[in-house]
Amino acid sequence: MPFEECTITLQDVAYHLGLPIDGQYVSGCLTDFPRYIAGGRPPWVWFEELLGVLPPANCIDKFTMKCTWFEETFSELPHGADEETVRRYVRAYIMMLLSTQLFGDKLDTRLHI
Numbered sequence: 001m002p003f004e005e006c007t008i009t010l011q012d013v014a015y016h017l018g019l020p021i022d023g024q025y026v027s028g029c030l031t032d033f034p035r036y037i038a039g040g041r042p043p044w045v046w047f048e049e050l051l052g053v054l055p056p057a058n059c060i061d062k063f064t065m066k067c068t069w070f071e072e073t074f075s076e077l078p079h080g081a082d083e084e085t086v087r088r089y090v091r092a093y094i095m096m097l098l099s100t101q102l103f104g105d106k107l108d109t110r111l112h113i
Contacts, residue, residue, distance in 0.1 A: 047113050051095075052088050064110040070096065 043063060048054045051074075059069040074092035078085065099111040 043113055050088070050091050052085075061110065064112050067100075067109055067111055070111050 044054060044060070053073060055065040055069050055073075059066040070092070074089055074096070077089045081089070095111065095113075103112060
């Protein structure tokens with residue numbers, strides 16, 4: 001940039017991602033994750049409800065899954081998909097965007113749920 005220093009603010013992130021910055025915040029350690037979900041459901045149950053599928057056991061490691069499985073599963077929306085399928089693919093896209101662009105691991109091989 002042509003000027004000295006620049007800081008990205010929460011307002012900048014909200015503008016670029018279209019996320020609200022008002023209201024209740026989302027925070028906490030993943031070990032406490034089930035208590036933040038309605039009914040105390042385990043995270044993978046919640047994952048299956050939102051995306052309609054679970055990764056195979058060999059693709060799961062605690063609260064992460066392999067990127068390759070995720071990309072293969074959600075890479076292309078089926079032709080003539082119903083509204084619920086479109087919503088699942090949109091959720092998957094948002095999850096991929098957040099997990100790779102904002103909160104990616106060093107190797108970019110796993111997605112955090």
